[in-house]
Amino acid sequence: MIAWLLVCVLSGWCRPTLADAEVGETGASDTPTAVAASVRVESLRAETSALLESALIASGVEDAQHRAACLTQFARIAASLKSQRGDTVRSPEEVAADVHRHLHATLLTGQYVAECSEVERVFDEGVYNCVSATVVFHALCTELDLHRVAVARRTHVFSRLPESDLDVETTCAEWFDVPVAERPHVEADEREISDRALIGKIYFNRGVALLEQRDFAAAIELIRTSLLWDAHDPSARENLLAGLNNWALAECDARQFASAARLIDEGLAIDATYQPLLANDLHVRQRWVVDLCDHGRFAAARDVLQAGFRRRPDAELFDNGRLAVYRLWAKWLIHRGQLREGFAVFDEARRIVGERPDVEACESVTLREAARELQEAGRHQEASQVVAWSHRAPQNDSSGSVRRLAPRGT
Structure with missing residues (x-):
């Protein structure tokens, strides 16, 4: 008789999508310029310190001394670039090229790793992805009075000089050696985002990594946090829904039906038209009802x-x-x-x-x-x-x- 309840319901498992796409590994060149050890964090502008501090916290660096060490390292790199430039007047494009090359010579010295959004790994290991590379590029641009804005595509982030529409692929060490005609063009899905939204990408990517590991509670918390930094991030919203859906299915498989139903309801409260949640609303409650009747x-x-x-x-x-x-x-x-x-x-x-x-x-x-x-x-x-x-x-x-x-x- 239980078979009466066995209606056909799709129970789709939603795969989370990463907010970073592989551009290609970029190697290191040159060696960092030596700078006096007396350079201190206080020499950085407040906006720079706030951006880097927020990025490090978003990366999960809870140790204040570790964050301070990263900021001190960055202050030395910024001072090094300023001393090289002197008082020479240069165009925004030239300044951007200077910043880009200096970063790849001093900080971005390791490999591109698509999953590596954690900014402390830039300082500790030299590895980076498009999010972490863009954060440090923006921080150094701020130190040199260069206006820039981040641009987000569905699976990628890069930088742009809005006055000249010059795009900068922060992960590509040879970017300024690439002829303009060969550089990627504007895509329909891209949007300019603030530094605040850029920080949100760090929380988001960490959340996606945890979704892949099925650590749903921590993942959902991080993705929700990312939406506090950028409420208009479509990837974060989609992955929040997918995460709630997949978490509900995991709870259902563990026979935690009430918990699974709450997660489904939570997702449908965000988007009442999301098809996997609508399907699994039936799937979860079907199994719950069968279990209740069995008992x-x-x-x-x-x-x-x-x-x-x-x-x-x-x-x-x-x-x-x-x-x-x-x-x-x-x-x-x-x-x-x-x-x-x-x-x-x-x-x-x-x-x-x-x-x-x-x-x-x-x-x-x-x-x-x-x-x-x-x-x-x-x-x-x-x-x-x-x-x-x-x-x-x-x-x-x-x-x-x-x-x-x-x-x-x-």
Whole structure:
């Protein structure tokens, strides 16, 4: 009888997408210029310190001394570039090229690693991806009064000089050696983002990495944090929904159905049209109801389906599933010898579902099956009572509602 509840539901697992795409590994060249060890963090501008400090915190660096060491290292690099330039007046494009080459000579000395958004790894290991490279590029541009803006594509981030529309691929060491005609062109999905939104990308990429590891709670927290920094990030929003969906499926597989349902509801509150969540809204509650019925908790199963019906009256599972539960419930009670309670189940069904032909048909089929099974089990008197009850005609009470009377003695 549980098979009545086994409707076909797609339970799609959503794969999270990374917010960084591989551009190609870039090697290191030259060696860092030596600078006096007396250069201190205080020499950095407040905007630079705030950007780097926020980026390091977003990267998960909780140790204040570690963050201070990274800032001191950056201050030395900034001082080195300033001393090289002197008072020479240069165009914004030339300054950008100076900053870019200096970074690849002093900080971005390792390999490009697509998953490496953590900014401290730039300082500690020289490895980077488009997000971390763009953060340090922007910080050094700020030190040299160069206006720049980050540009985000669906899986990539780079920098742009807005006054000249010069794009800078911060991960490519040879970028300024590439002829302009051979550089990538503007794409439809790109958007300019603030430094604040750029910090959000760090939280986001860390969250995506944890989604891949199925550490859902920590991943969702990080992705939610990323949306606090950039509420308009479509990738973060999509991965938040995918993460809630996949977390719900994991909870469902662990038979934590109430938790799974809460996660589905949380996702649908964000986007009521997200198809994987809509499908798994049915999948999770289907399995939950089957489990409740298996354990004789029919009232709870009814409540799950009734709540779903109020939200989605067009969903067959929530509508017809209620009759399936009432059918199982009535037979369960009758087989336990609780005939009066079993007969009353369909009175409730009429109150909850309504005076519908399918309710009457379900009651008729259920009682015939129950009577036959009782007869086969040698419980002839009870079988006769069920048959007698199934042949009774509804009697209208004074209020016009249908009332059925259970046989006496049961």
